Amino acid sequence: MIFSSRARILLASLAQVCLADVVEYTWEATWVSASPDGFTRPVIGINNVWPCPEIRAKKGDTIRVTLTNGLGNQTTGIHFHGINQISTAWMDGPSLVTQCPVPPGETIVYEYVVRRYPKSQRSMLWCS
16 A cells, blocks of 8 residues: 555654653742752752752653742742743743742642754653
């Protein structure tokens, strides 16, 4: 059976969607004591840990991060370094740039599809 190039592209796209996963994380932004520059001080961690956890996903996966701001005295947001936010710029949280900051005690759900990797990074993604 001979397929046109459009049919091949459609079949490849459908196969990728069928193999995609939903990768979910539940995080709470908290104050932790750490020494990122050699001097111990309060820094923002995730689930009482610093450095913050990495996100692992494949091309085509949907990433869903539920973030609760447990800082108590400061707003926050997540900027996902190294992830191309294609058609979801509002999910790439530089506070007051692409989203409103998350107030203390509030929760936001970030969700986006991994469309492609940056050229310098082919196997995994991370955020901070």
